[in-house]
Amino acid sequence: MDLDLGQVRAFVAVAGHLHFGRAAEELSISQQAVSKRVARLEAALGVPLLTRGNVEPTDAGRRFLEPARELLRSADAAVGAVHAVGRPLRIDLWGHLYGPARTVAPVIGARPGKSGRSPSSTRSRSTPGR
Numbered sequence: 001m002d003l004d005l006g007q008v009r010a011f012v013a014v015a016g017h018l019h020f021g022r023a024a025e026e027l028s029i030s031q032q033a034v035s036k037r038v039a040r041l042e043a044a045l046g047v048p049l050l051t052r053g054n055v056e057p058t059d060a061g062r063r064f065l066e067p068a069r070e071l072l073r074s075a076d077a078a079v080g081a082v083h084a085v086g087r088p089l090r091i092d093l094w095g096h097l098y099g100p101a102r103t104v105a106p107v108i109g110a111r112p113g114k115s116g117r118s119p120s121s122t123r124s125r126s127t128p129g130r
Helices: 006-018 020-027 033-047 059-082 099-109 121-127
Strands: none
Touching: 006 020, 006 033, 006 059, 020 033
């Protein structure tokens, strides 16, 4: 069975808040979307995970909750591994007379192993048609 991470995330949020509205706020989606995601997850699993009205996990929901949290941590770690440390920092600056470059220069200079190009060295490369 393939689990939809959005559905699992909705269930974990509701189980954590014991409230569909607060879970919706956390996830930045509508309460109706949270309810539909949880309902689809319950249909896929074939068991109710939450009681409605006074929201709380059912017995099956309590058993599912910790493995679901671990699943989400693993998924987040997998995505994070793609963007691992050592990825170069790229800052595109637009402004008058390199004022923005002077603003970020101290931060860039403080990075260990920094390598960067000044705005003048990239100007011809980043300006199309010149």
